[in-house]
Amino acid sequence: MQVELISNIEFDQIRRFFQQESGICLADTKRSLVSGRLAGRLRALKLDSFNAYLSYIAKQGNELERQMAVDLLTTNETYFYREPKHFAFLEKVLAEKQGEKAPLIWSAACSSGEEPYTIAMLMAEVFGSRPWQVLGSDISMRMLESGRTGLYPLSRAKELPTHLLKKYCLKGHGDFDGYLLVDDKIKQHVQFAQRNLMEPQQLDTKADIIFLRNVLIYFDNKTKTQIINNISRCLNPNGLLFIGHSESLHGISEQFTALKPALYRFKGARS
Secondary structure, three states: OOOOOOOHHHHHHHHHHHHHHHOOOOOHHHHHHHHHHHHHHHHHOOOOOHHHHHHHHHOOOOHHHHHHHHHHHOOOOOOOOOOHHHHHHHHHHHHHOOOOOOOOEEEOOOOOOHHHHHHHHHHHHHHOOOOOOEEEEEOOHHHHHHHHHOEEEHHHHOOOOHHHHHHHEEEOOHHHOOEEEEOHHHHOOEEEEEOOOOOOOOOOOOEEEEEEOOOHHHOOHHHHHHHHHHHHOOEEEEEEEEEOOOOOOOOOOOOEEEEEOOEEEEOOOOO
């Protein structure tokens, strides 16, 4: 079936839908991305226009397709050991806590799981078989399923230190040549769950460290403040927050003290 080109009105409607669902405002330059990522779903459903697709996902009973649309429009660029300076600092923090209870770390927008697995490898180096856990969350169910599987192209691990790759990852053979599988001894410590950071958050136990990297760049200042307020409810006083190197909390939140570029300490909830 031939799919009609996306019209200006349809693109604006999809942008509004995606912002309502995720808080992310797609730029005018994302028109071809939107068309390319959703066209396959129109063909699969035998729909000839994006307007028909919008009507379809708005109907009660089509919630799974609605989630599929959000998944397809979500940007998911990530790899193991991304921004190495952060992980070098984390290694020092964990080493200082070696004789203490392991900190709870939350990767709050974990995409397909490379970030929480990198964190988990560093945790395993320090805490070994002692009780510890890493939380990974994302808005995309598709990305979370990928994370739970733990199977990745080897190219995603180019930045991962060799000793961690050899110790905690299995090399694929045959049909899986060129892939790695995260070892079960790491996977068992990582818990994945769907979370929309636009909504107030609550964890069973507050985190000591939160990674929220390369997320805020997609939002306006009002939404950034909302997200920071939501996640700070889940962070212990004096807890650490890592954000992306192109991001800042300046003018966004006064609840944090800057320690280094893209690294903050939580002062505690406002009274």
